[in-house]
Amino acid sequence: MVIAIIGTLIALLLPAVQAAREAARRLQCANQLKQVALAMHNYHAAHNTLPTGAYCPVSGSCGNIYGCHNWFTSIMPYLEQTALADQLDTRKRTYDAPNAGLILDRVVAGMRCPSDPAPALQSHDRFASSGCPSGVHIAGPRDTSKSMAMWYVPSGGPVAPDVGTCMVPAWSDGMNCVSRYQGYAGHGAPGLFSSGWVTYTFDHCRDGLSNTILIGEVLPAIQKDFMLFNSHYIVATTNLPPNQHNTPMACKPFPNNWVQNGCHFWSLGYNSYHPGGVQVAMADGSVHFIAESVDYRTWVFLGHRSSGQVAQVPQ
DSSP, X not given: OHHHHHHHHHHHHHHHHHHHXXXXXXXXXXXXXXXXXXXXXXXXXXXXXXXXSBOOOSOOOHHHHHSXXXXXXXXXXXXXXXXXXXXXXXXXXXXXXXXXXXXXXXXXXXXXXXXXXXXXXXXXXXXXXXXXXXXXXXXXXXXXXXXEBOXXXXXXXXXXXXXTBOSSOOOTTOTTSBSSGGGTTTTOOSSSOXXXXXXXXXXXOTTOGGGSEEEXXXXXXXXXXXXXXXXXXXXXXXXXXXXXXXXXXXXXXXXXXXXXXXHHHHXXXXXXSSTTEEEEEETTSOEEEEETTSXXXXXXXXXXXXXXXXXXXXO
């Protein structure tokens, strides 16, 4: 009888304990997200612009697609990563010396959401299904080495992942699907970041800093390009509602049934394992939890820096 009572009490307490642990993890994740947003602000204060998404030549070689330095390299000195930043040679690709030896198998503190069970270091085998299956990837060919995954990704706003491709079909005015290739190279994006060399300032944010997403959470195990030192498709789109990893079209965590039915594009939005939504940092530095049930139009315009529409963070 006593054992039965104890078992009942444990069954009653376990959900509360699990909820408390997730609340602590979500708070830690929010604090880390805020630190990245503040680092972007400090970079902007020093350079009068936000960092370049990734500066790569137009050439579509594997080295140019994956091997350029990105926005994270630029803000490292503002995230207590000055020692590593000083050792990197940004004039060379990430796979050239000395960069490869500094990037491979390195875990960067404070850049992994604790609610995601995926390991911080991800195998380069994740690129096996890409257009560069055996070429240069981030810091060298696919091998036994690993690279740091990316849990916090800048907002490209409602940007399209490809030519004529919108996962959520474009409205008649096209406002929920602008530009292409996640803003790769010189295409630009409707958000505050692009995946290419087009940069923006806070002055470009005409909808207001408190109403525009700067950066948010993603799940790198379901999106091959979300890697910390990668330079391809490294912004998230608000064309997709939050937590599309819960939909049938989303990718399964690598390497299980990973690439299927166009799941790669379906995983380019903001996703998390926080129950019911995702966390984003707005351009004013504030961090908010956005429910996955958020009105789609509100979500789209929160990603757009100059939509001219009234969109405020849901309370």
